[in-house]
Amino acid sequence: MDDRVVLRIGTKFLTPFILIFALYVQFHGDYGPGGGFQAGVILAAAFVLYALVFGLGKAIEVLPPQAAYICGALGVMIFLGVGYVSMVLGGEFLNYNVLAPDPANGQHYGIIGVELGVLVTVFGVMVALFYAFAGRRRIDP
């Protein structure tokens, strides 16, 4: 652990950029390639890299598995929530036109909402899967 200086410093240096890149992919999805799914995976990759270099224990201190499980469920609820809000406001399920007085703004709000839901779910699920795989250790008989 201690002799991998380049790896540790490199990871510390890269992690904030990976996080920012995930946010860029998320919010630039309207204009270029990207969106919630890719951003969620990249966000999770930052935590996976951290866990690979500094150990699973350190990563769990930053983001406990329970938080990842909650994220996995929360994203689906955000997505459903956008659908129900558009129903309450008088439109069909997931019809974003009614979310704002101007349909153009409504579409923007709706897409930002559902992309956020996808981001949160994919992030939570990817981290939870990694924890589940990495958390098991081999005990030789």
Next chain:
Amino acid sequence: MSDGVLMTEIVVVVLLVLLAVAGMAVIRTRNLFAAVMLAGIYSLVSAGLFVVMDAVDVAFTEAAVGAGISTVLLLGTLALVGHKETTPKRKPILPLFVVLVTGGILVYGTSQMPPFGHVDNPANHHVAPHYLEESEHEIHIPNVVTSVLASYRGYDTLGETAVVFAAMVGVLLLLARGPLPHRVFHAGRWITVRPGETREELEEEIREGGPVGAEAMPRGDEVARGPDPADQEGEHG
């Protein structure tokens, strides 16, 4: 223009050859570590292929999931199962036959497919023209892929998000570390878990081989009078 088309053709052929080479190498190697790395390279090359086909969103996902997260998960699995594949005892003649027949049928099926990217293809005549022409006015965002995914086909994306969530639930049911049972069965004997004992302490105990709470107990006896040992079998790995 024709130079550009020729370049694209060359790039596609090179990428497809690389895909075939990586696929063959994954099959041939007995070193699972190399196989995982080659699978990651396979994903990265397919991502390149998707870029050539102008499907940048798909390429992005393939590079992030296929080459990134899947490789890490497979490496995590290798840490548990070791990196040597055992040589099969029999020649896999029947699997080879099944694979060849299925592959032959698939190749035959592609002969009926419309040419890639052609204007007259059915895919370009149903709802696609509407999405391409009207999404700018209806959705007001430039990336048509995002407007189709998030708005026109919002139901589909909701379903996909739910599938991702369901995948997590499934994996956690199989692999997650819940609370310890009262006893674990490991290497032919039952080991009692002391109250308040952590998993790390238990593993330490097993590794040292002289556990305080070990009971040499035949399994049949346990089945007759105690809880079902199958409940605890999953915990010994």
